[in-house]
Amino acid sequence: MSPAQHRHVPDHLSATLSALADPNRRAILARLAQGPAPVGSLAAPLGLSLPATSKHLTVLERAGLVSRHRRAQWRDCRLEAAPLRELAGWLQTYRRFWDDSMERLHAYLEQLQSQPDPAAGDQKHPGR
Missing domain, CATH: 1.20.5 (Single alpha-helices involved in coiled-coils or other helix-helix interfaces)
Incomplete structure (x- = not known):
């Protein structure tokens, strides 16, 4: 495999480290380690807007660290430890x-x- 081709292979470790590089995302994971939570309850203690929190959650989701589940009108987020x-x-x-x-x-x-x-x-x- 050439170096150019290798760059396109998903590197889960790099995705995890990249997601953990931000202190807000680490704080979100620390909160989710206590149990599932809706986006709003994750945003409030960090002083972030819902859209900013959602962007952080998207990064965490792409890294496989968080999953989102619908519960009635709420979307709960859960920590994925793998x-x-x-x-x-x-x-x-x-x-x-x-x-x-x-x-x-x-x-x-x-x-x-x-x-x-x-x-x-x-x-x-x-x-x-």
């Missing part, structure tokens, strides 16, 4: 890297602390 699970799996690889790096740093610091302090002079043979 893309977040995919993101968590991808991040887990880097968490292992970070944990390994921190363990190496910890071992190095312990090694440094166990060595005599050259600024204090030779503690085993004072007066030399």
Whole structure:
């Protein structure tokens, strides 16, 4: 597949990360983690208009993070966690890297602390 063709293949991870890049969209997801909610109740705490909130919801919907359902005259929005699970799996690889790096740093610091302090002079043979 050529690079030009590859750009048109849907990249779910990029869509998820792009959707999460906006703090209003993260706030919407945090609210939806508590349960379904109508658009109006999502807009009010953010101080956003209904059209602005709807645009954010469209981005979240395209990323697969939100679904909308009709209930009488209301449209409830629900969190869809599958893309977040995919993101968590991808991040887990880097968490292992970070944990390994921190363990190496910890071992190095312990090694440094166990060595005599050259600024204090030779503690085993004072007066030399």
